[in-house]
Amino acid sequence: MDEEKQAGSQYHQGHMPPYNGYGPAEDEISLIDLWLVLVRHRWVIFWVTVLCILAGVGVWATKSMQERYITSIEIGEIVTDEGEMERLEPREAVKARLSNSVLPRVRNEIAEKFEVNVSQLPKIKISVPDGEGTGDFVFLETTASPGQKEIVDSLHQSIIKRLSEVHEETFDFYQKRFSINLAEMRLDLQELKDESRFQLDAINKKAELANTQAELEEKKEAFPLRQQELKDDLEDQRDALEAAKDNFKIKKQDVEYRIRRNTDRVSWLENQRQRIKERLDRLTVEARLLEQQINDLRSWQDNAMANQKSLFEGAKNDPTLALAALLLGNHSEKARKQLVDIQHQLSLGIPEKRSRLEAELEENHLEILEGEETIEQLKADLATLKNEHAREVREKEREIERLKDRIEKQISDHERETEDLNRIIEKLEVELKQLQTDYQRSIERKQREIDLFQINEDRMNKTSAANVAVPAETIGRGGMTIGALSLVLGLMLGIFAAFFAEFLAQVKQALKK
Template sequence: MTEENPDTPHNRQTQRALTSRDAKFPEEYRDRTADDEISLIDLWLVLLRRRWVIVGVFAATTALGSAYALTQDSEERFVTPVQIGQYMDEEGNINSLEPAQQLVTRLSESVLPAMRHRLATELAEEDPDLDTHQEAAPPSIKVTLPDEENHEGLLLLRSSAPLANTPEVELFHNNVLDLINEQHNNLLDIEKTRFESIIANEKMEIDELIAERYQRLQDLENKLEGAKDDIDEIASEHSIQKQKLEHHIADAEARIEGFEKQQEQIQEKIARLEQRREFLQGRETTLSELISDFRPAELRSLEDTESLSNVATGMMLRGSLTANLHYQLSAVREELSLGLDERRSELEDRLLRNQYNLQTVQRELAERRNEAAQLEDRFERKKSEAERKLAERELRLEQFEERFDREVQRKRNELRVLERRQDHFQPTSASVIAANIGSGDDRRSLIAALSAVLGLMLGVFGAFFAELHNRAREMLSLGQSSAEDS
């Protein structure tokens, strides 16, 4: 690679141009070495020298922009607040049919462009005199969220259009709202259907619970009636057996009473026999004494008798008396030895038999009374057991009814809560369509301001461009002069 020779004609020409340029700057900047750095002082000096270019370009651009702004029609701003529909789930949480940010994205990226194209086509077909697509285009819509954080589920449809285009704006906003409602109503119907299905299931569960309660209540009442019937049957059986035992006891008591009366009668007869025996024994003694006393008296009477006829008569009388006494004595002795003993033996046998029968009946009475006591004991045990079962079933029935009432009340409360939650199903709606919120005259001010900023920028660019063009011409003329001198 060869070194560059600084004495070449081109290098010398460049050096002279730089020296000539430095002559136009102040003294303290003339000896600066040329390099690739940008000097802010150079730039400021350029702007000062070309200030009239900047002013001219700025004035021209601002004037043109202001003139354009004045030619623009005055636009009104329209807004439609859209409240996204809500629904409440079974847990009590309020949810939006669609998240607001998701709806904004969907409308901005797909729905609104498609609708603008479709409406532009319809407007063009309705008015063939519109030559350009721009003239036939419907007003634009900007979808935004409110600045306040407490407006959850609310979005704004904003449009700017001339006041004369208010019907088109309202139509476009209505179409957008209808499209949103079409989808949201489907979602709301799905949620309503699901919620109604839950409510129907709750009602069905309550009906099934009532039917189950009725069936189980019938079973428990049947068992309760069965327990009561068991108690009545036990009482009836006890009553029958008790009546039988009481009849047997009464019969035995009556028989005992009869046997006791017979025993008393027999004892009375035996006592009378004993009295009869004593009487007969006394009579026997009396008769024996009479007979024994009658013989000496008879002999004395014979000795004392004066005549034979009187003796015969006396003998006859005494014989008759003696025979009668002996007869009576024999009858008494016979009754004592035979009749009384037989009758006493017979009465004693009857008394023994009566005592045996009495003891037998007494034992039977004791057995019957023992059976009656056992019957009462068994009856009390069976009755207590049946009453215990009856009390348990009554308690079970009461507890079941309490559990059922609590469960049904809980289900009905849940059903009422679900039915009240249906009031929270709100469709997507707009309180007002394309409300005019004021004039859009600030658009003209914006155009004028942008024109001023653009004019300033173009003026600065024009100043530098003019400086560059001037320097290029100077260097070219210097180069040509050097070439002619050489």
């Protein structure tokens, strides 16, 4: 063992490149080292592989030989009212019925019969193959040991019995209906052979021909009247359209006149408002002038009083100055009365005029707003009137176009109906001529249908089993497969055990150091 380690170390030193400091040389794994590990622990690999093979032999010895049993169920067929063959139930539906309903109940019954657990019964595979030749078959497949042959037979037989009971009701129903249809067909044949029936058919055909001809004449007579009615309706609609246009013009002119009248009134009110504002401005100027006069009079009166006082003082020396002082006093009294009048006018007359003008201005403003609101309402009414008139015109025009289309359609329908009735008349005349020939052919055709129906009756069959639990093949115990798997598993586990043993040895060596 030490020699092998030393040889491996020498080989590694002689063949591996030296560590140059640019990579982790300690982490590199050598295939030679791995091989040497496997060689050192070859007996571990050998015995692990032997143990796995022995375990596989034990598994193989416990398995038993099995048989694959197959039962083929042929789904019954019936004849439809159209004379075609049809299965009693589609194969996929049969498979679903067996899997979901029949099979669980059958397994419970068989388990009670053989006194075993349901899980111990062999499993049944229900298949519907797609290959040719299996169109009417459903297959039951069971894999079981030869000792379970009786259980498999019971399972398959019970499933077939249950399915046959379900299909029996459908088959009997169709068979009875088939018999009723066949009896009705024979009665129809007897009626066809009765010549009185033929004579009655001929009379009916002639009556139908006469009715059709009368209908054609009636339509030809009624067509001009219906055309005239539609033309009258068309003229009425055109007159109504012209009347609506004239009425719209009158209403439009009335609304436009009212708009112009209110617009003129609003303009007059605007001018009136401007004149009131000018009067207010003049009143303000007048108030300022009166205030100026008051100030001037007060200033003059103060000067006059001062001068009068000086004149009275000078009158002591000059008596003539006293007369001047008296005259100045008279003028001062007149100025005082004038000042009182101006103050009265400024405090009462000017505010009263201002209040009256402001009230007129507010009233003028409300009338302007009312006039503008009336104008907007009239404009809205005019727009509504235009929209309603446009909608009414469109409706009238559509009605006129519809009446035109009805007139054209009535013409085309009349032509088509006339052509159809003419064709029907020609057809009835031909059918009347061919009635005798058709009478004989109908008898022969009905007889052939009865013969064909009787042939189809023989083709109907019930649901049955073609083969029940037939052994298809013997399934071995799988010795080759078990051996191959045991060998591969043993080698894998042996290699793992070898590396694990090497890992333990290195751990022990590291602990000793």
